[in-house]
Amino acid sequence: MPVSFDTHGGPVRTRKERSFSGVVVGAGRLIWPVFLVSIRRLVHSKFFYAALFLAALPVCLAVIILPSQMGASIGRLHLVLESFLRTVFLAFVVFFAGNILGFAVMRQEIDDQTLHFPLLQPTPRWALVVGKFAAALLLASLLCVLSLWLTYLVLVIPTQGVFALVKDLTQGGRFFILLKESTALVLGLLAYTTIAMFMGSFLKSIAYALILLAWDTGVPYLPSTAKMWTVMHYLQSLLPERLSQQRRLFELLGEPAPVWLCLVVLVGLSLVFLAGCLFIFHRRECLYGET
């Protein structure tokens, strides 16, 4: 869609661009350059390397336990991957990757004292926040989902061979299960990234994440309805193969939440925190702590 400009270089909106699809396309145009510059900044930062390290952990763990799984059945490997998902991915990798990248994408500009550069450009502040959010979420999602699939491949190929892998993915339906699990990871990242962005818009330290981690991992084990107030409960409930069905740990924690509730809570929570972040960033002055 060609864009025309007014005498000051601002885009002139046609009637078509004022329609719903035009507004969406227009918003995309505003967000896209922010997204690109945020991705470029993040991938060169120490925060990205920290997230990369976190994402590499499950793969390394899979390599370490591999000798003990030689000769194990495919069903056994699924159980191993399932426990990886709950204990390593959801409770650790997703939590920290989301929090680190979400926090960094907001704090980086302030801590590096470069916030004035985007603020001096003619991009609305909401587009700056949404573009940054999209960058952090995409990077975190790529890392975590790739890590999940690599962990699966590392566990299955050396023990079962390529033919068994293909059979498991196609006939065994594992491909769709992995897709659902990947979606659960992305939803977890969505929630944690927005929480972290909100915190990063006014806190200087990421120490809040430790409190959140303690809450999210500790509360579900309490015999009360307090677990309804944790992100982890809904993420665990979203996993396609529930341990509760196998009468394991989740039985202790009570019934998992229905999928629709998980989706509503996780998406709703993310929207609330993103809105909070927008509100704070909208009022933010470019001061860097000096007078």
Add this chain to the structure above:
Amino acid sequence: MSDTSQTSPTIVLDSVSRWYGEVLGINKVSVDIQAGITGLVGPNGCGKSTLMNLVCGLIRPGQGQMRVLGQRPWDNPALRRRVGYCPQFDHFYENFTGYLFLFSMLRLHQRGRQWAEESARHALEQAGLARDMNRKIRSYSKGMRQRIKIALALAHQPEILVLDEPFNGLDPVGRHEFMSLFAEYAREGRTVVVSSHILHEVERMTDRILMMSNGYILAEGGVREVRDLLRRHPFHVLIRTDKPRRLGALLLEEDGVSSVEIENEEALMLTTRDPDNLYLRLNALVLEHNIRVDLVTLSDENVQSIYQYLSGKEHH
């Protein structure tokens, strides 16, 4: 530049105050800035950067009203297309090349990829960075970092150019080049606001200056008027010599020297309203009476001292 004329002010501040907690930024500043170059002069911490940040919409005024090109600058993305700012902050996206940095920022103007590419290249050439545009910013010298800031401010051809200490770190050739460039901008009917704590630097570019001290506009007008204001105050000259008493006695007989004070056995301090004439006479006296002089310096040469004079504070 449709609504920028030579007569109507492009920047209007009406009783604008800004405090940072209990620290004063600027206080009840009312000023109209018109097209052309306006120099903003004052010592560090006098409120220059606060005023510029307000004009560029990076901070909000605590009190008062302000208009830039008839619009409120705070949270006004459309106005950013018409204002270019070279801030004092020396922080960048260090891992970006000079070109990528400019290109990325210009992409935020939503004027298309091609426009951003062309504008970035043109601005980098204008700033003398064409050869180094593919180097990472972290490898840039201080002068190059300064140039890229100016390039970013100029790149979208703004109607108002706000430059906070733009000559810091630039070599004399660079200073001259940019002074010419800013003068050219002003001739095109644009508004250029340049801050500096060096009076003569601003004097080379414009005759219109705003002098600031402690958050207030201290003097406003032509450089000559401000210079006249300065002439009403004596300069203090420190001379380090092997014969301070002898030299002091000789200098007291000279016209324009109002007082001499022996600091110690190696230095004297005198006050004069005409330092240029003093230097000429000092050379003659030193040769004539065989007196060794190790150092002659205006103890109040820096602008901080000038402002202390202007704001009525006692020097040393």
